[in-house]
Amino acid sequence: MSDALVKVENLTRTFDVSMPWLNRVIERQERQFLRAVDDVSFEIRRGETFALVGESGSGKSTIAKMVVGLLPASSGRIFFDGTQMDLSSSAVMGSLRSRFQMIFQSPYASLNPRWRVRDVIAEPMKAFGTFDSGAGIDRRVDELLDLVGLGASDASKYPHEFSGGQRQRIAIARALSSNPEFIVCDEPTSALDVSVQAQILNLMRDLQDELGLTYLFISHDLSVVRHMANRIGVLYLGALVETADGKELFRNPRHPYTRMLLEAVPDLEMTGKKHEAVKGEIPNPISPPSGCTFHPRCPYRFERCPNEVPRPVPTPTGEAKCFAVEEGRI
Numbered sequence: 001m002s003d004a005l006v007k008v009e010n011l012t013r014t015f016d017v018s019m020p021w022l023n024r025v026i027e028r029q030e031r032q033f034l035r036a037v038d039d040v041s042f043e044i045r046r047g048e049t050f051a052l053v054g055e056s057g058s059g060k061s062t063i064a065k066m067v068v069g070l071l072p073a074s075s076g077r078i079f080f081d082g083t084q085m086d087l088s089s090s091a092v093m094g095s096l097r098s099r100f101q102m103i104f105q106s107p108y109a110s111l112n113p114r115w116r117v118r119d120v121i122a123e124p125m126k127a128f129g130t131f132d133s134g135a136g137i138d139r140r141v142d143e144l145l146d147l148v149g150l151g152a153s154d155a156s157k158y159p160h161e162f163s164g165g166q167r168q169r170i171a172i173a174r175a176l177s178s179n180p181e182f183i184v185c186d187e188p189t190s191a192l193d194v195s196v197q198a199q200i201l202n203l204m205r206d207l208q209d210e211l212g213l214t215y216l217f218i219s220h221d222l223s224v225v226r227h228m229a230n231r232i233g234v235l236y237l238g239a240l241v242e243t244a245d246g247k248e249l250f251r252n253p254r255h256p257y258t259r260m261l262l263e264a265v266p267d268l269e270m271t272g273k274k275h276e277a278v279k280g281e282i283p284n285p286i287s288p289p290s291g292c293t294f295h296p297r298c299p300y301r302f303e304r305c306p307n308e309v310p311r312p313v314p315t316p317t318g319e320a321k322c323f324a325v326e327e328g329r330i
Contacts, residue, residue: 004043004079005182005214006067011076013037013062017286034286036062038238039076044182049208049215051225051246053261054235057282060218061105063235064186067216068102069093080182098128100182101175106191107167111159117170118155121145124178144173148203165196172203176211184216189224201227222265226250231318234258237285237293245317254320254330256298292323300324 018024018031037059044050052060065071067078069087078085080100086092101124104110111120121141124130131137142152148169159167168188175183185204189197201224207213219225225232229246234255242255253259260279280297283289289296295305304323312319313326324330 003045005046005081006044006216007079008043008063008067009041009077009079011037011040011063011066011078012074013059013066013071014074032286035288036238036285037066037073040235040238040240041076042233042240042243044214044216046181046214047208047212048230049217049228051217051219051229051232052235053219053222053225053232055261055282056220057237057285058235059238060220060235061186062238064102064184064216064218068100068184069097070102098124098130098178099180100184101178101180102184102186103168103171103175103188105187107164107171108191110171111167111174113159115158116155117141117145117157117159120159120170121155121174121177124174128178130178140177141173144176145170147176147207148173163196164192165200168192168200169203172200172207176207180213182214182216184218186218187220190219190221197224204228222250222261234261237282237288239293239321241294241322242315242320243318244315244320248317252316254315254325255322256300256324256330257294258320260297292321298324300330 013036015034015036016031017034019027019029023029024031040063042050052063054060062071066073069085072087080096083092083096085096118138118141121144122137125137125140131140141155145152145154150166150169159170162170189200192200205228208215217225217228226246232244232246232249233240234242234257236257242253242258244254249258250262253262283293283296289306291306291308292310295301298305310321310323310326312321315325322330
């Protein structure tokens, strides 16, 4: 699409998880590879929030790291505003690097405990040469602290003097300091108390509206995703099995795995609807099932499922990789 800020094409990442060479020789073991991300493609439009959801081990964080250039892809392409990202080209990455940032999962681990808050927030500005003077950097740090709900007096403090929610506000201020257009949010509230999560999420939405930001939002919490996302992609064993408009996905999920995830959400409205627990576990990603990797857990499986790999099938607001959807049985 012409308004796509980020475009991911056939992204794949494989890790070598083999035992050391001598152990393989002694025990006569073959090399083993884990495909953490399997041929994933999606687009993120300007100003929207695209969320990736899935169980632990589905490849969410691996995709996040590849999109911001922290991890090279084994194959596939990533385009940012029409320019293909190339980690081996300092010229290409130098022109793009300040335009995207990342908010990490744990505010306790992502802030340097030896640095004052002013230094933490100012580091991206110094790295990208945003300001020529220290006074300009100090003014910008004070502005960012005020923007995220803290005060200028907090700039002289250390991270350990803040609560978890306040630390994540500092992390958000640091992400904004290079004036990015695109921010990858890797489970930014999962390490916070539930009472604080809503404050951080509302802050992120307000900043998006005010600054015109585009988000890739990574989460396993469907209630958070429902609050944040315009469109949602569902990952299973490294593959994107369904993409849809956020409201449509919750109203009319198509893929059996998406239905299974939504069935596990507590019924807070107490409608009396019967809910079924998520059945089975994610298979070993080193030796995944043949064909559709979800077929061992799928109530709609039939003879094609173990023998063929499903291709994307159009749905009202996206697509799904499922033979049952393709044949109209769901």
